[in-house]
Amino acid sequence: MSKLPYEVQTEPVTPLSILNPDGEIVDEALMPELSDEQLKEIMYRMVFTRTWDERAVNLGRQGRLGFYAPVSGQEASMIGSEYALNKDDFICPGYRDMPQIVWHGLPLYQAFLYSRGHQHGGQIPEDVHVLMPQIIIGAQILHATGVAMAFKKKGEKRVAITYTGDGGSSEGDFYEGMNFAGAFKLPVIYVVQNNGYAITTPYAKQTAALSVAHKAVAAGITGVQVDGMDVLAVIKAVRDAAERGRNGEGATLIEMLTYRFRPHSMADDTTKYRTKDEEGEWSLKDPITRFAKFLEKKGLWTDEDTARVKEEAKATVNEHIKKAEQTEKMTVNGLIDSMFEHTPAHLEAQKADFQ
Amino acid sequence: MAQMNMKEAIRDAMRVELKNDPNVYIFGEDVGKVGGVFRATEGLQGEFGEDRVFDTPLAESAIAGMAVGMGLQGFRPVAEIQFVGFIYEAMDQMFIQAARMRYRSGGRYNSPIVFRTPFGGGVKAAELHTDSLEGLALQTPGIKVIVPSNPYDAKGLLVAAIRDNDPVFFMEHLNLYHAFRQDVPEEAYTVEIGKANVVREGSDVTIIAYGLMVHTAVKAAEELEKSGVKAEVIDLRTLLPLDIETIVKSIQKTNRAIVVQEAQKTSGAAAEIIAQINEHAILHLEAPVLRVAGPDTVYPFAQIEDAWLPNPARIIKAVNQVLNF
Numbered sequence: 001m002s003k004l005p006y007e008v009q010t011e012p013v014t015p016l017s018i019l020n021p022d023g024e025i026v027d028e029a030l031m032p033e034l035s036d037e038q039l040k041e042i043m044y045r046m047v048f049t050r051t052w053d054e055r056a057v058n059l060g061r062q063g064r065l066g067f068y069a070p071v072s073g074q075e076a077s078m079i080g081s082e083y084a085l086n087k088d089d090f091i092c093p094g095y096r097d098m099p100q101i102v103w104h105g106l107p108l109y110q111a112f113l114y115s116r117g118h119q120h121g122g123q124i125p126e127d128v129h130v131l132m133p134q135i136i137i138g139a140q141i142l143h144a145t146g147v148a149m150a151f152k153k154k155g156e157k158r159v160a161i162t163y164t165g166d167g168g169s170s171e172g173d174f175y176e177g178m179n180f181a182g183a184f185k186l187p188v189i190y191v192v193q194n195n196g197y198a199i200t201t202p203y204a205k206q207t208a209a210l211s212v213a214h215k216a217v218a219a220g221i222t223g224v225q226v227d228g229m230d231v232l233a234v235i236k237a238v239r240d241a242a243e244r245g246r247n248g249e250g251a252t253l254i255e256m257l258t259y260r261f262r263p264h265s266m267a268d269d270t271t272k273y274r275t276k277d278e279e280g281e282w283s284l285k286d287p288i289t290r291f292a293k294f295l296e297k298k299g300l301w302t303d304e305d306t307a308r309v310k311e312e313a314k315a316t317v318n319e320h321i322k323k324a325e326q327t328e329k330m331t332v333n334g335l336i337d338s339m340f341e342h343t344p345a346h347l348e349a350q351k352a353d354f355q
Numbered sequence: 356m357a358q359m360n361m362k363e364a365i366r367d368a369m370r371v372e373l374k375n376d377p378n379v380y381i382f383g384e385d386v387g388k389v390g391g392v393f394r395a396t397e398g399l400q401g402e403f404g405e406d407r408v409f410d411t412p413l414a415e416s417a418i419a420g421m422a423v424g425m426g427l428q429g430f431r432p433v434a435e436i437q438f439v440g441f442i443y444e445a446m447d448q449m450f451i452q453a454a455r456m457r458y459r460s461g462g463r464y465n466s467p468i469v470f471r472t473p474f475g476g477g478v479k480a481a482e483l484h485t486d487s488l489e490g491l492a493l494q495t496p497g498i499k500v501i502v503p504s505n506p507y508d509a510k511g512l513l514v515a516a517i518r519d520n521d522p523v524f525f526m527e528h529l530n531l532y533h534a535f536r537q538d539v540p541e542e543a544y545t546v547e548i549g550k551a552n553v554v555r556e557g558s559d560v561t562i563i564a565y566g567l568m569v570h571t572a573v574k575a576a577e578e579l580e581k582s583g584v585k586a587e588v589i590d591l592r593t594l595l596p597l598d599i600e601t602i603v604k605s606i607q608k609t610n611r612a613i614v615v616q617e618a619q620k621t622s623g624a625a626a627e628i629i630a631q632i633n634e635h636a637i638l639h640l641e642a643p644v645l646r647v648a649g650p651d652t653v654y655p656f657a658q659i660e661d662a663w664l665p666n667p668a669r670i671i672k673a674v675n676q677v678l679n680f
Contacts, residue, residue, distance in 0.1 A: 119458065122459045122461045122463065131460075131464075132460065136452070139448065142416065142417050142421055142448060143427065143452070144424060145424055146423055147424040149421055149424065150424065150425045150427070150429070153430070173416055176417035176420070177417060177420070179412055179417070180412060180417045180421060183411075183412050335458070338461065338462055340499075340521045344596035345599075345600075346631075
């Protein structure tokens, strides 16, 4: 059936892209302001995170980590979006978003402790403004909305940012959060890292919407789409969204088109739901290779730098996994005491079984 | 001192705390200008402004989830879920997210939130507006559950709940909002969370109840007295933490007990109370502890509500059963 004359009209969106796969700037006017030192720092963090991810997968296989969701491929959207924030902005991550909270200040050994199910993992230092990864898909979207409401009430120029995947954009909490942010004009950024799959379900089966970004229209907030394999585009989009939030212009939904090179978690087999061709195509867009080409042309990065960062990352990961392993195990009695501010009598009595 | 019904006392608790603490915020569906569908927040927006008392879009999960986020930033949200049946929409945020914030952050964050909701049958409301869903909360570690039975307690317990650094599920029985008036101090005061109240002393049997059922139990006790049976009635006030000490003390005296709840019989608050009586007082019992409760069916709104709900006759029957065991 053709379009109805009284139908709501929307147009396809073009993703923001600054750096092409050959490492060339396609639009100088959009280039975010970044010093050479900052550009190198961003590259450092991406290479570090890739190495950490590789090590974490191995540590997981060795039984030295618990639940772990691989991140390789998504470094630009993760590292770039965190880099675009101020230190006092607040991050509400989804289950895969450990890199953002670590680069925002959570000590790496605590990330490992969290993975191993130790409570101290989540004992976030006072000056670090993050929550631990959320397991219930979309629940964190509402927490970010509430944090943003608090910033607005207090008149603070801070923003809350939250992450989910393309699957998360199907959750009720996603709509409820964006609708609240629209109605109250809140300083919050909703990032959907559209990596093409919700575990194994492809994006095409997730939604019939023109894009995830279009879902912002219904909530009356700004929606944008970004090449999530392009770290410069990610930084530009998040900086713009943060500025709008700080200026009282409300919330932004950012859809980042990205890809996870590895499985959803340690358990699924990507060959059952993805093709070699698809993986090959996305590997050409690898955010690290692309950014390295750009930096090399500027004389800011060499293969030796990559090798050096990898060695440094391996050493750091080793040091922190050891620290996590050496941390005294939590106890059932400690767990009991963490349920309420003051442990009630019935819980106090339950400790007797675990002396 | 002023004469207040329970609704007015609940409103007054919010009023004194809005005044006392700038971090207290009231929000939910229709709580602003109109003061909520039961007028429990009536006048508060006028007195404290739209910043402190505000309407939200119609979305229970977001109301509860926003409270969690605001709680993280030092606020003390009092979030109203308009009717008890709507808590299913908000259960993840109330019973998982808020309730485990302290655990999952190793004590770094807490959820100083009160989730208020009206519940309770006998008022011929619409389907899913009156069910007794406290059992869902009781199965959830990390949240306190309060069910007041009178205006004085309601105000004192709600003030205590707002000041509590842990999340509280605060259930207000619809049939008690306008049931009667009582002397209630106009200033702020607290009633201790986790402390039961012996509302009627007796020596032959203990009747344990909460919410509206306290009044049904008292009616039954008055009837029983006519035949010479002295029933002690305990108003639990708080289901979690549960004041097992007061219950045990009473059973040591009476040696017999029944538990009355409006909720369906299986696996509810009464089952938990009886399990704890077994753990702490079995040698003082002369008879099994019986439950008077709704049958294990969906709650039948309107038509046969009165037949479905526990009443004094059923309580008296249960008392006679334990007395004649």
